[in-house]
Amino acid sequence: APCSEPVKPTAPLVSFLQRLQSAAFATLGPDGFDPKLYVDIPLKTDLAATEEAFARLPRPGGVIPVSDLERFLGDYFGKAGSDLVHAEPADFVAEPEGFLPKVENPKVRAWALEVHSLWKNLSRRVSDEVRERPEQHTLLPLPWPVVVPGSRFREVYYWDSYWIIRGLLASKMYDTAKSIVNNLISLIEIYGYVLNGARTHYSNRSQPPLLSSMVFEIYMRTGDLAFVKKSLPSLLKEHSFWNSAIHKVIIQDLQGCKHSVSHYYAMWNKPRPESATIDEESASNLTTASQKENFYRQVASTAESGWDFSSRWMSNSSDLTTLATTSIIPVDLNAFIYKMELDIAFFAKLIGDNSTSEKFLAASKARQAAIKSIFWNSEMEQWLDYWLISKSNCEEVYQWEAHYQNRNIFASNFIPLWIETYNTDLCKDGTMVEKVLKSLQSSGLLHVAGIATSLSNTGQQWDFPNGWAPLQHMIVEGLTKSGSKEAKSVAEDIAIRWIRTNYAAYMKTGAMHEKYDVEACGKIGGGGEYKPQTGFGWSNGVVLAFLEEFGWPRDREIECQ
């Protein structure tokens, strides 16, 4: 699914930069080579002149000599990242009034203030050059100030922005938080959805849809109704995108009820421009053009999931070419869309649009029923991804079968806990939340330094032993709000472990990291296709959000125990 296989056209600039990337790879070799750099660099002059100069470069034996390549890069390109200039956020103050009132321990408070000050390092605005000559940049000219994840991730990313905003709200930087949302809204106005990231070549896919959650959190802090009113039309467009032909699948359950659910599906069937040399190598053993096209679509669709890459999407966890993301109905994606529906119903009611509110309340009820029928596994007390197994590639209605639920354990199996009505419903059943909690406790995911992404050590970055800030946050917040005392205390324990590991790694390396290794306190994560990154937007956001929620008493040690 689906029957049509859409592909977004590539911008001529991206095609050229990809050729440059491939030539640079031939010159420099794989050691320390980051293909993303070549699609991030801005042109100094027009594309035609740059292409002509590129064609004139000497190529003895088919390879450009290092010195010629370096000279060409210096003459014709700006530095990667030079098109987003540092811009101190106007609402940043060194110690905001009311900042983390429950953090009493002086060491933790001093560190939290350092993490808070990292917003200055990560804040940027798009340079005037990009607005004047957009055709010379892959960077998109976002209108408002931005906050980037950090290091090689020099541009705005969609789902990262949710946890960046959670941190900004703890830092009382409400205007910066709103600018981020306004930028994402500007993307919906142009493309109809929020892009994976703010570069042209990310326009063939989105990322986990958390825009409504960003608006919700900002509204809860600021009470800004005009902001909600401005956001609502874009949220409606985004909802249509995630329920349009490419993302929608119908599954009929055992009672004969048909459920509409969503999956990830990128409009792309070629190597990802930011990782083309890697994707081509991964596909090198595939023999036919259609096998390669299918693989590239699976790769891009996995990038849309945010979990790039993981055994979660592979039928053979040691073979990346078995990625089957478009054939999987992910439990977390449907939980996010369920939340989007609840949020839209809430916002519409706030601004007096009752008919939209009722329509989305009905949509949320249907999604809630679908989540229960398709994903819930009463034996394991978890929500499991559902695999679409069928002979034909584009069935209209899939028949649900129990053995197509993926019984492997992933942190995503617990993400519905994050959606508040799930908590309410779980609690109605008294012991239900305790059962899900027990299932989490016996899952093998809980470790000394946080929640592992999965149980399989595949070398992929969204697998064991890596722990990611967003996953810790959603599960901890879900347990905290569940109404169960026991769940809240487990949540606090996970948050404490996570804060300690972030602190220890920061003291050792002087940086916040993109991911951590949950097997040991203070150990950073690894694996995957690029070097571990620092900065780092969502990790900073989650630490600040945890410290705001749980505080840190004066007499509790912050060092690894």
Ligand SMILES: OC[C@H]1O[C@H](O[C@H]2O[C@H](CO)[C@@H](O)[C@H](O)[C@H]2O)[C@H](O)[C@@H](O)[C@@H]1O
């Ligand atoms: O360059 C390779 C891939 O990198 C991104 O994915 C990873 O970083 C993102 C930014 O922090 C994060 O949102 C994502 O969950 C990570 O896996 C990018 O999103 C991919 O599209 C890209 O191919």
